[in-house]
Amino acid sequence: MAGLQAARRAWTRACRCPAVGIAGVGMAGIGLASCSGGVLDPLGPVGRDDATLLIDATVVMLAIVVPTIMLAFWIAWRYRASNPKAEYLPYWSYSGRIEAVVWSIPVLTIMFIGGLIWIGSYRLDPFKPLPSKAPPLEVQVVSLDWKWLFIYPQQGVATVNRLVVPAGTPVHFSITSASVFNAFFVPRLGSMVYAMPGMVSQVSLEADRPGTTYGQSAHFSGDGFSDMHFQVQSVPASEFAAWVRSAKGGGPVLDRKAYAELARQSQNVKPYSYSAVDAELFGAVAMQQIPPAPGPEPGNPSHAGREVGTGGHD
């Protein structure tokens, strides 16, 4: 939170002193963005730590950037050709002292930022589990063309395009893709991670408090990409249990046959849930025991005739 406070302080300073006016513009943007449910309005600890680091790095750099910009404009104005008071030094092109300072300022700044990078990368490694007394909820994520499948192996249910998590419990996501690259991203929860075919990536995230937010693919994956967004609901633990019960109560079963149908390309899929899941399914997808999902097929109603040998025009 130090960074958020620093941002606020910078904002109030900017109002008083024109020297940080430029910083003010940037901070105004950050401020506007943070009240509107973006990455600077985190719902949980991972997002908060990521955002703090983002803001800390920005503030450190603004401390150098703003004076440098002011210096550039001041010198250009001071030494304008029409200013007879400015001294003209037509041969002056070297000063060891200035050179030393000129190399030191960026070197020192980058050493500082390098420290942030080093510490931050280790502390916020997405594969690292979150510290917590409660055991984490396991969620297996499969990106498909063009929807998200979330499997809850401990509960034996699954959802499409809808992620329900209990507030206050860390969630450990195992992520793979059935077809092409995607990135699993819930802006208000923090760290995004790629979903890649034949590989399992991991991320641990947590929502502190109940709320509803927005998640989406952050890596372009084809024609239906824009609808690869999903609703994320963080609910109290009791409500989560009730939700699992109701999901188990009705809906289709996700076996290999249902998966094969789901894996075909489709766009703008409305959220729904599966009452039971083949326990081996995620592993079979990730290890490609089930072959990669098909691309555009002539027989697929959502893709009839498209792209087949005609250069994409019907």
Next chain:
Amino acid sequence: MFGKLAWSAIPFGQPIPLITSLVVILVVLGVLGLVTVKGWWTYLWREWVTSVDHKRIGIMYVLLGVVMLIRGFADAIMMRTQQAIAIGGAPGYLEPEHYNQIFSAHGTIMIFFAAMPLVIGFMNFLVPLQLGVRDVAFPTLNSVSFWLTASGALLVNVSLFVGEFARTGWLPYPPLSEVGYSPGVGVDYYLWAVQISGVGTLMTGINFVTTVLKLRCPGMSYLRMPMFTWTAFAASLLIVAVFPILTATLAMLTLDRYVGWHFFTNDAGGNPMMFMNLIWAWGHPEVYILVLPAFGIFSEIFSTFSGKPLFGYRSMVAATLFICIVAMMTWLHHFFTMGAGAAVNTAFGISTSVIAVGTGVKIYNWIFTMYGGRVRLSVPMLWSLGFIFTFIIGGMTGVMLAVPPADFLVHNSMFLVAHFHNVIIGGVVFALFAGLEFWFPKAFGFRLHEGWGRCAFWCAFVGFWVTFAPLYIVGLMGMTRRLQHVVVPDWAPWLYASVVGVAILALGAVAQVIQLVVSIRDREKLRDTTGDPWDGRSLEWATPSPPPFFNFAVMPNVEGEEAYWGIKLRAVETQQLSPEPNYQPIEMPVNSPVGFYTAFFATVFGFAMIWYIWWLAIVALIAAFAGFVVFAWRDVHEFEVPADEVARVDRARRAAREATLAQMAEEGGLP
């Protein structure tokens, strides 16, 4: 007979590409008709198409780049308006199949066919002049390079009318770009267009490395070379180092698509991550191939318009080479979010931010170049100051993205989009417009209109920030890139604001065109008779404007940094020019159609490969190769310019200089 090519390849059902194509075809036919009616064919063929003069080739590169810049900007207008319309359930006017082609074409065109030709055009025009020599090391190869680049640009534009372009983004990541997920011809258009122009670029790199290493006028030691030449040299080294990676990577993807190999496929042991590593091992240095010459342009402008030598010249050279080397060690920051682990991310995060040391040093050196100067705030200088402001902010957001956990929030978001436009427009495009303003009189003999230039600058500067500041903000609000429609209503105001910015940028483009038209109309008033309209400091200003095809009647003899400034100082001190030299005949390379010929068949070859017309591909390949063989066996490769002709041209130049000197003596002269 015609492979996959059929009438269905023409987009009869899609009004936007169809009408655009028809308009483009009509314009092209109109231009060709005009050339025929006016009888300009012979002139064009002799003086331009077959020219091996580096200045002519440079001008053609710039022309190509400007045309493609307009095409890429049209794509940008469509993307920004589509996103502003398609909010909360509205479909917009571009369906995904079309929108995805547009953003893929926008990136491909802007990098490969707008920025690269413009940068290489400046290198072509300036490097031999700044080195005090008469041409590049391999003049005919240079012509081949240009025409191959034009061939790639042509193929990209043909995709508008025949078939489709890639829908995979400007870097076609597999497995999406593999034949199973992208069975159309779009990715093939991308592959062959980029591959053909990439060969041209690699040859340019070889040409310029050789030119700088082997062809410098007497006294032009490495540490006397002008800063632009240094940066062009560094960019050429990077081209030679990394373009083979691009060629190999695209060749592997081509083998996957055409003959069913498995370099990057999902199955059979293919590894798509390898593509991402390889493409960025080329792609990140590519950014510096563009931006280093841009830094060179600004270095020339800051020192010329401050009336002072560049501050810390040696330090600038060091910073350039430092960036050149570190640029090849940062590629992984394009996929921190792939889960490579903390150690890898740390290493690449630090190597990335370390580049900011080199750029930071450069910025301070430019600032101290102005210190103690007489800063003339004319148009090139406005662009340069606009650059300092814009580029510093872009660099700052770049370092934010270099912090891996921060990148986890904004990778692939609109924040990233805003960042790289911030550095590429603020760095490269601003430099190119500054450079156009600065060297236009050298190329064409008259200056550009000052007022319209100022207008264009302010529109571009304000328009840039109104377009991209909102994109930074929606990026922080969680909006990812490449969305054909958006569902979060909170983003709408920022997307509207961005459209306003694009409109201002469009006004800037119009102002730029008006500037050109007005300047051509008033060219007699704006005529540069001295060859040195800005009180320049490097050797290109020692030639008349435009320079004779042999550049220098006599090779200059360089006695220090800033060669031409030294010559001018001596002339002012002694109140006379150096004594008239003993003119000798000059050997110059003869023009050659081999570049145009090869590129013609390369285009046919690419088109045939895209549409699986194998017989035509084989014929075109043999024909292109035959051109080389005939060229290699040529008997005459140089002709002699008689000493009288050299003397006549140079005496005219000297007369103009004498007049300037006399005028300066009256006015009190140089410092």
